[in-house]
Amino acid sequence: MQFVDEVEITVKGGDGGNGIVAFRREKFVPHGGPSGGNGGRGGNVIIEADSKLNTLVDLRYKKRYVAERGGDGGPNDKHGKNGEDLVLKVPVGTVVYEADSGRMIADLARHGARCIAARGGEGGRGNASFATSVNQVPRFAEKGEPVEPIRIRLELKLLADVGIIGYPNVGKSTLISRISSAKPKIADYAFTTLVPNLGVVSVDDRSFVVADMPGLIEGAHEGAGLGDQFLRHIERTRLLVHMIDVSGFSGRDPMRDFDTINKELSAYSDRLAALTQIVALNKIDMPASGEIVAAVKPDLEARGLEVFEISALTGHGIQPLVYRIAERLDSLPRTEEPVEEVARFTVDREAESWQVRKVGEGRFEVTGRPVEILVARTDIDNEYAFRRLHGQLEKMGVIKALKDEGAKHGDVVTIRSVEFDFWDEA
Ligand SMILES: Nc1nc2c(ncn2[C@@H]2O[C@H](COP(=O)(O)OP(=O)(O)OP(=O)(O)O)[C@@H](O)[C@H]2O)c(=O)[nH]1
Ligand SMILES: [Mg+2]
Known part of the structure; x- marks a missing residue:
């Protein structure tokens, strides 16, 4: 399943610092030579891929990023300080585009890959730089180069590692909201979730991407409840968490629903049917759940399935489930081909015409x-x-x-x- 995480921001390099006009003051010399120093270069805005990151969400809140301006020159030929580069970290696989033209600036396919998204301005020259044999005391300096802001669009294609599936209303969205920062709609009626939600789950130093799917029902593979579209989405995950409602509240037979959904997976594709499943018996905070767990758990385990008892609502039992998911993922290969590395580009200077x-x-x-x-x-x-x-x-x-x-x-x-x-x- 691919999600496109997308964010548009404005970046601007630092303006160049100004060169200054100054003259040396020496004893007994009425007019010392020119000594105004050059301005420093403005910092660049650099975008760098970092494998520790998973989404572009960190760039959502701030819309404008400006690198440091170059310092002005000083007397006695003192060079202004160069502005610091501003480095924005993004996940590996982020593609950077110029927003207006749609032109690709860079495809940051490897950890550490970087591109200059906005160049800093050059420093202006101080009057010392303009001294020539004909003009030995230049009385002017150059200002720093101002640079324009650029709008860029960052795009990240995310692959979900884990799909949360189950009959409508079993608590899938509640689970993803608890284990990640995803904020899906949760309500006490079937088909609350209409499009998959995505969440990033962090476990110690690892993280994985979870997709909360809309509920699946009988006939899903033929399109019932839009099921065929959702099934296509989860086909590329590596692991499924299959949730079962054991509250006893729905009045449904949870094992029947479980089997129905598995039949739908098989009918849709072999690949889906072959995905590893972990079963989560949800809503164990409800009084009738003990009885239902006792009825279904042995059956599921007899089929070789790992079974966890949880309450997505109270959080009970969730930790061990999440750790187990992370552990299982370690031994499940990624189905996607690795992203091919694309050459890096930098924004070139504007056309030199007037x-x-x-x-x-x-x-x-x-x-x-x-x-x-x-x-x-x-x-x-x-x-x-x-x-x-x-x-x-x-x-x-x-x-x-x-x-x-x-x-x-x-x-x-x-x-x-x-x-x-x-x-x-x-
Ligand atoms: N008591 C109890 N209620 C829960 C638990 N988990 C979810 N619920 C409730 O069950 C209802 C459905 O939860 P959702 O998370 O929206 O279920 P869903 O599986 O995403 O539903 P669809 O998106 O419609 O398929 C909500 O009222 C939740 O508050 C739980 O562990 N215990
Ligand atoms: Mg839902």
Whole structure:
């Protein structure tokens, strides 16, 4: 039985730290050399597969994960601290997708496999880095690279190890709610459970996945009570816990129901019929149960079945049952083929293209990551930094493209919601 556990979260790398403007102060030297250090790199958001985990439930509660920002540079060429990576642990077998495009980022098929889901920004360079023979005292620094948040979807296909089966109302959902964190609907009428519920049961350092099935009735293999759909689900489990109601309350013959269900399993498939079964006699807290246990237990044991007496309601007898399930699973091979390992990918950088657009009379807009990043990393209020930006835009061909679109001196150019006066002295 396969369950798909799915969660969508937003991840963002840390922004890069800013480079700073500073000058060395030396005795008797009025203008020391530039000494502003570089900003640190922002941390990455990394997703790592860990075999100790079983579900994605830990990521359900928090929707946004941001890695640490890089520290700003300091005077005396001091480099800013790199931001710490943020590592999110997920179960082995988790596949990571970009939510919007649906593109697969990574298939984390082995313990320890990791991928970078969101890259941290680069640190900005301090003014010391810009010193050249022509400009020995640069008075500007670069800001850190800001990075955008990314929505990702994590998907995990879970295989249930154990199926809990039995006639309607015998207490299957009550049992799973007691041994795992699953919260199924429980009610005192048949067919409360309409879709299988999934729970993860932890026993010491091991854990296994249990599926609580809707009740099965006669004719299930032909579709009665939607039985055929449910039977298909439990076919891939490794072990069945077959529950019997011994409260004496239902007025039914519990052994007849037990046999009916086993006939349905055989009629459906050999594989289902061959699955190991452990019997749980449930509701032993009820006064009439002693008599019924005495009547059915010898019969079941004579058939070579292991029988446990429990009360899913009070919890009585559940511990030994759970330990036994874990023990039996150890010797039952997994029926699924191991997941094949798929190469790891990382999110690549956005396309390196930009566009110029006329948006109105005397108004233009430039969009595209490389240009927007340049602006974001420029300290616009600093005249020197601003001049450098102009030079860079010129080199990239942006100024020419603006002229080609008809931009004239004094027109307004918007880049990343910053408005510039177009500056063309020619
Ligand atoms: N006294 C007693 N009642 C129980 C016990 N376990 C379950 N019940 C009750 O039996 C009723 C049915 O329980 P469920 O857990 O919903 O049974 P189910 O087998 O999941 O039922 P379906 O989903 O309809 O097949 C509920 O009223 C439970 O409270 C038990 O150990 N003792
Ligand atoms: Mg149920």
